[in-house]
Amino acid sequence: MRIGYGWDSHEFKAGIPLRIGGITLPHDKGLGGHSDGDVLLHALTDALLGAIAGPDIGSLFPPSDPQWKGADSAVFLREALKRVAVAGYELVNLDSVLILAAPKIGPHADAIRKRVAELCGIAADCVGIKAKTPEGIGTEGAAIASATVLLRSATSS
Numbered sequence: 280m281r282i283g284y285g286w287d288s289h290e291f292k293a294g295i296p297l298r299i300g301g302i303t304l305p306h307d308k309g310l311g312g313h314s315d316g317d318v319l320l321h322a323l324t325d326a327l328l329g330a331i332a333g334p335d336i337g338s339l340f341p342p343s344d345p346q347w348k349g350a351d352s353a354v355f356l357r358e359a360l361k362r363v364a365v366a367g368y369e370l371v372n373l374d375s376v377l378i379l380a381a382p383k384i385g386p387h388a389d390a391i392r393k394r395v396a397e398l399c400g401i402a403a404d405c406v407g408i409k410a411k412t413p414e415g416i417g418t419e420g421a422a423i424a425s426a427t428v429l430l431r432s433a434t435s436s
Contacts, residue, residue, distance in 0.1 A: 280430065280431055281429075281430040282330060282427065283327055283330025283331070283427070284426070285322040285327075285329060285425065286322055286325070286423070286424070287321035287322040287423070287424050288423040289311055289316045289318050290420055291308040291310060293308050294308075295309035296315075297382070298316060299317060299318065299384075299422070300320065300408070301395060302387070302391060304382055313348055313350075314340070314349065314355070315351055316352075317352035318424035320355065323356060323373060323399075323426040323428070324336045325359075326426040326427060327428055327430075328359050330430045331363055331366040331430070333359075333366075340354075356398055360399065364433065368430040368432060368433055369430065370401055371428075371430060372405035372406070372428075373399070373405070374426070375395075375427070376425050377411070377422065378410075378412070378416075378422070379410070379413065379421070379423070384410030388410070391408050392408045395408070
């Protein structure tokens with residue numbers, strides 16, 4: 280068994296779509312970043328890579344490389360899952376926390392859960408999606424995501 284933890288944050292910016300968990304949410308601002316700014320998929324990618332003691336997302340997909348400008352973060356997640364499989368592991372479940380003032384995640388949590396489950400090749404009941412507001416921490420202009428994953432040896436399943 281292996282456990283991995285990932286964390287990411289991006290500031291809100293006008294004029295770009297808001298992508299969280301592989302879906303586009305209705306909001307007047309999106310998350311700035313070199314790729315599509317999907318904080319949840321970025322945190323999940325780092326959690327998977329960390330569980331196998333792999334490189335972090337920034338090492339594999341450096342923001343200085345123009346090929347990743349505007350990239351769909353599902354590409355990063357797929358690479359992390361491939362590396363997990365090559366290392367001889369498979370994803371059992373994941374849990375995540377999103378911290379942002381708006382939009383409210385509750386109405387979108389099931390859609391995010393289903394999309395993340397689909398991207399990861401696991402059942403939706405193995406994906407935890409929780410949201411909190413940034414009360415008192417001064418990050419109202421940003422979104423933060425953390426993710427924890429549990430891996431097991433692919434030969435023990």
